[in-house]
Amino acid sequence: MRKILVVGAGQSGLQLALGLQSHGYEVTLMSNRTADEIRSGRVMSTQCMFDTALEHERDLQLNFWESQAPKIEGLGVSVAAPGSHDPGPTQRAIDWVGRLDGYAQSVDQRVKMAGWMETFAERGGQLVIHGAAVGDLDYFSRTYDLVLVAAGKGELVSMFARDPERSPYTEPQRALAVAYVHGLGPRAEHPDFHAVRCNVVPGVGELFIMPTLTTSGPADILFWEGIPGGPLDVFNGVKDPAEHLSLTLELMEKFTPWEYARASKVELTDAGGTLAGRYAPTVRNPIGRLPSGGLVLGVADVVVANDPITGQGSNSASKCAAAYLASILEREDKPFDEEWMDSTFERYWATAQHVTKWTNAMLAPPPEHVLNLLGAAGQLPTVADRFANAFNDPSDFENFFYDPEKTAAYLASVAGA
Known part of the structure; x- marks a missing residue:
């Protein structure tokens, strides 16, 4: 043996x-x-495991927890409208949700x-x-x-x-801040199924929201990824969990008000429900x-x-x-x-x-063809679904994401279908 x-x-x-x-x-x-x-x-x-990993x-x-953890059936992308950060963006330039072929799950x-x-x-x-x-x-x-x-x-x-x-x-590209919460309301759009929400605020960072199962039952994760030195990079040295949550919500109110609207009743799942840090991808x-x-x-x-x-x-x-x-x-x-x-x-x-x-x-600012792709996904559910399912199989991005010519050819083929 x-x-x-x-x-x-x-x-x-x-x-x-x-x-x-x-x-x-x-x-x-x-x-x-x-x-x-x-x-x-x-x-x-944070963790959201897609179908292949769950398999x-x-x-x-x-x-062991498959029957208890929320079944995540979609992945949504919102992009804040440019130039509207003061006092805060009220508009989304892009907002859609793609359906996953096999559900994802998150277990604390x-x-x-x-x-x-x-x-x-x-x-x-x-x-x-x-x-x-x-x-x-x-x-x-x-x-x-x-x-x-x-x-x-x-x-x-x-x-x-x-x-x-x-x-x-060689350096961290994002400052990370996580809060596990109870009491998050459903999105007005698609309240009938669970989805991971990726909210992009250009030049500032990203807010991810994902349903999870934690020690006290079903919950949601609020996860800020801030560009270092920017307005989201404020969690360093914050030790008090209540202050961490308060900062999280303040930033949601300013930069992603459409998500803040459903967070009025949230509270931390427990005293250990926050995390902040950063590391260089290596x-x-x-x-x-x-x-x-x-x-x-x-x-x-x-x-x-x-x-x-x-x-x-x-x-x-x-x-x-x-x-x-x-x-x-x-x-x-x-x-x-x-x-x-x-x-x-x-x-x-x-x-x-x-x-x-x-x-x-x-981690880099999105080039024009990627913005075109994300925009097209709002009009073409096929594009939204393919983007969502590439989270399960990222090798598919080679076929339609990196190269402007491949992106354009893909969008033309779908639009003409």
Whole structure:
């Protein structure tokens, strides 16, 4: 029986550990917190998982909350009209919603990670509650056939060198601020189904709103992505959750009044329901070298960390875990050597490269042909639906999004249909 160590108990680490466990591997999982500490702690992220990622969870029978979490059936885009920020935009230049072919869902990672961790232990997995340092891995690497690092923050990430060819940004491109709330009213348009709402305020940033399931039941996430140094970049140093929510709502009133109109009765889900921060989108080399010469393989956002502007973090983590699981199973009893580690990462990168390209494009001001595309989606439901479903399969953006000529040809074909 092959012994594998997984360091980090997030979406990818836990999904991979549980998947390996189900195939008879002897798995040890290291987490710096217990399940109870995770469940009662601060929110860790936003997450909206689309159909392919949800299917990976279903394949492993880990979709424990599927019947409880809101079914997200659409994705809407609004763009504030230019030049109307003072006292605030009342108009939307663009406003539409596309329908998803398969529904998406969001489960607060405090709920999911705590539940999955308990399941791993109940199924006989060895769970070690310990914050791992490089020295620990050096010791452990001698007793395991493979060490996987899925802890995306802290000292361990420094083992993986930045890949400059795949990382165009060296600084954070957005200041992030999240609030989980109860009491958000339905949108006047389409109140009959759940949708993720992406509100773009040109030159300022974006507001995302998504239905979720949290520790206290169904809720909504209010998520500001502010251009650094701009009017949304005001959450740094705000420690009081009530002040964080108040700032969130003030900015909604000023920049997205159509969303603020349904937020008059919101309250935080809990004292841990806020989060703020920023990081530079980075792709890293997938192999970490230990002082003793041993090798470890980086997983998910350890090696590909994209800005959350395209909502791909948990989706990418799930897809990475699925790709790595397949590569490990195919390897059977052969050694997990450097060549295998490289090819295993490249298998994941075949998917992840499309996410990185799209996300980095969305962080820049939209070119004219993209604005034309978003505008056309308001008139042509086929375009809106295709854009929405590309969140599930970002490789499709190659066919109609980046190249002005392909965009124009696509729009002409749809308009003439």
